[in-house]
């Protein structure tokens with residue numbers, strides 16, 4: 001196990017961001033501020049704009065209006081958005097999106113390959129990450145030979161490969177049974193506690209909010225920022 | 238990167254094999270046709286150098302050199318020219334041998350240089366040119382003829398006196414009769430197909446050809462294989478047809494590969510979007526796709542080379558022209574096939590790869 005407490009969390013600033021797809025307005029002047037190391041859960045109905053918000057935060061899409069700033073960097077405005085993603089963000093999706101021809105280990109190596117890391121170093125790091133998610137003995141398996149929970153664990157290991165300061169998870173347990181879901185959530189929140197990165201987790205299950213520092217609800221592209229637990233505690237004292 | 242390319246291709250064998258097969262067919266067509274044209278060139282050069290001559294005089298504007306007709310008086314007039322060392326007339330009979338319609342029968346003077354340069358490898362030269370014939374070693378092998386057996390030409394039986402070898406495909410796949418006997422056989426006395434000429438030392442073939450064509454209007458003097466190919470309207474047609482077919486083969490190959498690559502990319506949008514999401518630059522994603530395209534193309538091209546060599550042979554057999562054309566497989570021909578195959582892969586891969594780099598990762602991820 002590697003302890004990388006030195007790895008700080010990123011600060012996320014979303015300012016009056018709007019995004020439409022054709023005539024569908026997915027987000028309307030959404031604003032959100034997440035402090036370094038915070039774990040925020042975003043809930044809302046299907047189609048309310050949760051994935052869109054996450055994609056904008058992670059620099060997968062460009063906002064129509066407004067600004068997304070991660071640690072002072074506006075990812076989409078940079079000349080190499082892919083590189084900015086690689087340096088700051090780790091993604092976990094509902095579908096594991098593992099490359100089905102590659103072994104678990106190589107799947108974890110994929111982001112490192114994108115960063116141009118050397119082979120031996122890549123291999124060492126991938127095995128270390130698989131160990132971290134409890135799959136040290138599955139390194140050579142292709143996704144088809146792993147269970148749903150195991151695949152999602154590989155996806156988590158892959159998201160951690162580039163030591164992101166911001167972990168974005170879009171319904172990471174949406175395709176899993178309740179027991180497996182709990183294990184994946186334990187893994188994600190445990191990693192956050194240990195590594196200290198900022199985490200934004202999308203879920204339609206508002207019960208998960210109990211694990212988070214703060215819950216945000218989106219309704220039809222509008223953000224309702226609940227009082228965060230610690231904010232509430234802070235104001236109460 | 239390379240290992241990912243190899244793994245991707247190996248773990249999706251059906252797609253890899255189908256794509257490679259598409260390319261192989263394109264490359265095979267190209268190689269087969271190129272080896273066929275090359276063979277055509279080489280046999281045309283044999284046609285030019287019949288009997289070891291440097292120049293052949295034919296009637297101009299014929300559909301096919303074998304349909305040329307010249308008067309018998311040509312030979313004497315040619316022989317008197319200073320640039321001509323030796324000249325001898327030939328009468329070509331095509332489709333004269335039923336058992337091998339592609340074989341050409343040469344009517345030649347027994348004392349002309351055409352007959353004299355034939356090396357007898359079995360039996361002897363005929364003693365009576367009215368009843369005996371010589372057969373080339375290839376024809377002899379094909380029809381199982383040997384000295385003493387009978388050769389049927391246009392319904393008339395000749396005794397095989399000897400078997401010869403000259404090294405020229407046309408001649409070795411054919412047979413030789415006396416000129417007078419050949420003229421009598423096809424009822425064309427006083428006529429010949431062409432006159433073959435050996436030039437005096439120091440004479441340039443092209444200059445001699447021009448002088449002869451000037452002094453004998455209505456004739457053409459052939460000195461190069463290209464000329465021989467173009468000499469007849471049919472030859473020109475064949476060359477052009479082959480050019481068109483090669484072009485079509487290349488276009489079909491490119492479209493096939495583009496189609497396969499585009500399909501494979503549509504199928505993998507999610508995967509490619511993921512690569513972009515985890516920080517692969519568009520260039521790196523494009524390199525992966527192009528790399529796969531090129532690797533499949535090399536596989537396909539290699540298979541295509543093999544198919545093409547076999548196909549060239551089949552083509553010649555199917556057309557029944559093995560007496561005129563022996564497909565010639567050259568390193569350059571194969572190299573070109575391989576080059577075209579890889580070029581197809583690159584061309585076919587570029588557009589889909591470019592498309593991928595234009596996609597935003599989210600579109601790719603949500604699309605599947």
Ligand SMILES: Nc1ncnc2c1ncn2[C@@H]1O[C@H](COP(=O)(O)OP(=O)(O)O)[C@@H](O)[C@H]1O
Pocket residue numbers: 021022024025026044045046047048049050051052053599600603
């Ligand atoms: N790539 C897209 N193209 C067109 N419409 C989209 C696209 N992505 C999302 N939408 C639309 O935007 C709205 C919000 O979608 P999304 O953010 O995925 O919601 P959620 O994740 O909360 O279910 C929906 O109406 C959806 O149909």
Ligand SMILES: [Mg+2]
Pocket residue numbers: 047050051052170
């Ligand atoms: Mg969603």
